[in-house]
Amino acid sequence: MDFRSATAQVFVPDGLPPEAALTRTTHLGISAHQDDLEIMAMDGILKCFQREDRWFTGVVVTNGAGSPRANRYAQFTDEQMQVVRIKEQKKAATVGEYAAQVFLGYSSAAVKDKANHDPVEDLARVIQMAGPDVIYTHNLADKHPTHVAVAARVIEAIRGLPEADRPHQLYGCEVWRDLDWMIDQDKVAFDLSAQENLQFALLGVFDSQISGGKRYDLATMGRRRAHATYHASHDTDVTSGMSFAMDLTPLIQDPSKDVLAYVQEFIDRFAQDVHQRLSDVL
Ligand SMILES: [Zn+2]
DSSP: OOOSSTTOEEEOTTOOOHHHHHHTOSEEEEESSTTHHHHHOHHHHHHHTTOSSOOEEEEEEEOOTTOOOOGGGTTOOHHHHHHHHHHHHHHHHHHTTOSEEEEEEEOHHHHHOTTOOHHHHHHHHHHHHHOOSEEEEEOTTOSOHHHHHHHHHHHHHHHTSOGGGSOSEEEEEOBSBOSTTSOGGGEEEEEOOSOHHHHHHHHHTOHHHHTTTOOHHHHHHHHHHHHHHHOTTOOSSOOSOEEEEEEOHHHHHSTTSOHHHHHHHHHHHHHHHHHHHHHHHO
């Protein structure tokens, strides 16, 4: 496939040619780093697991060069870290039976550089070829600058596509900073009660991150459990795992909608909620 990024690659677990693998995609996850997909897009991964009619494809935008390292990986160079992290993401794609796993291989700086249009063009190409119904990416209130940049680039890429090529849904998901703060009416709640074993397996293959002393596997499963318990107003079945997303679909339905103002609306509704509950009792 022809990407702007010279280091881009496509991994297909079941060996189909890349273009055929991509075009079957129904659910697309686009993250900044290796392992973000398994933290934030589990809804799509589970919906497509063991299905012939639904396929999850993952896209990792950066090369993972700047990731922290400890223990077994302490002496690894940036180049060695990139190799390890790609290997881990391929393992996840195999375990999770993804349609394809795309690595765009950009540096974090390139993704954050507003003047660099290459990441947007590569994302547009993947999205157009995959033609997903749903896209999961980072939420716009995440506290990791590269995560926020990826979300912004995804919105830009989708907005540049003909209307017929845009997904029906765009969700901004949780990694660095969860979305429990949003008022309940604003939350998109994904039920992640199913296949906890598979969820643990998918989070667990990222050994280079977890061995560094960051138990993303336990923390992520713990957050899913906590959300399920504390999301009291959930009006369907009782769940044992849940993750939240910010609905970003209005931003791609109306490309003229101001992104900053849109996020501010969520923050304002949260502020009003806090103010109202407190002023009621003071
Ligand atoms: Zn990340």
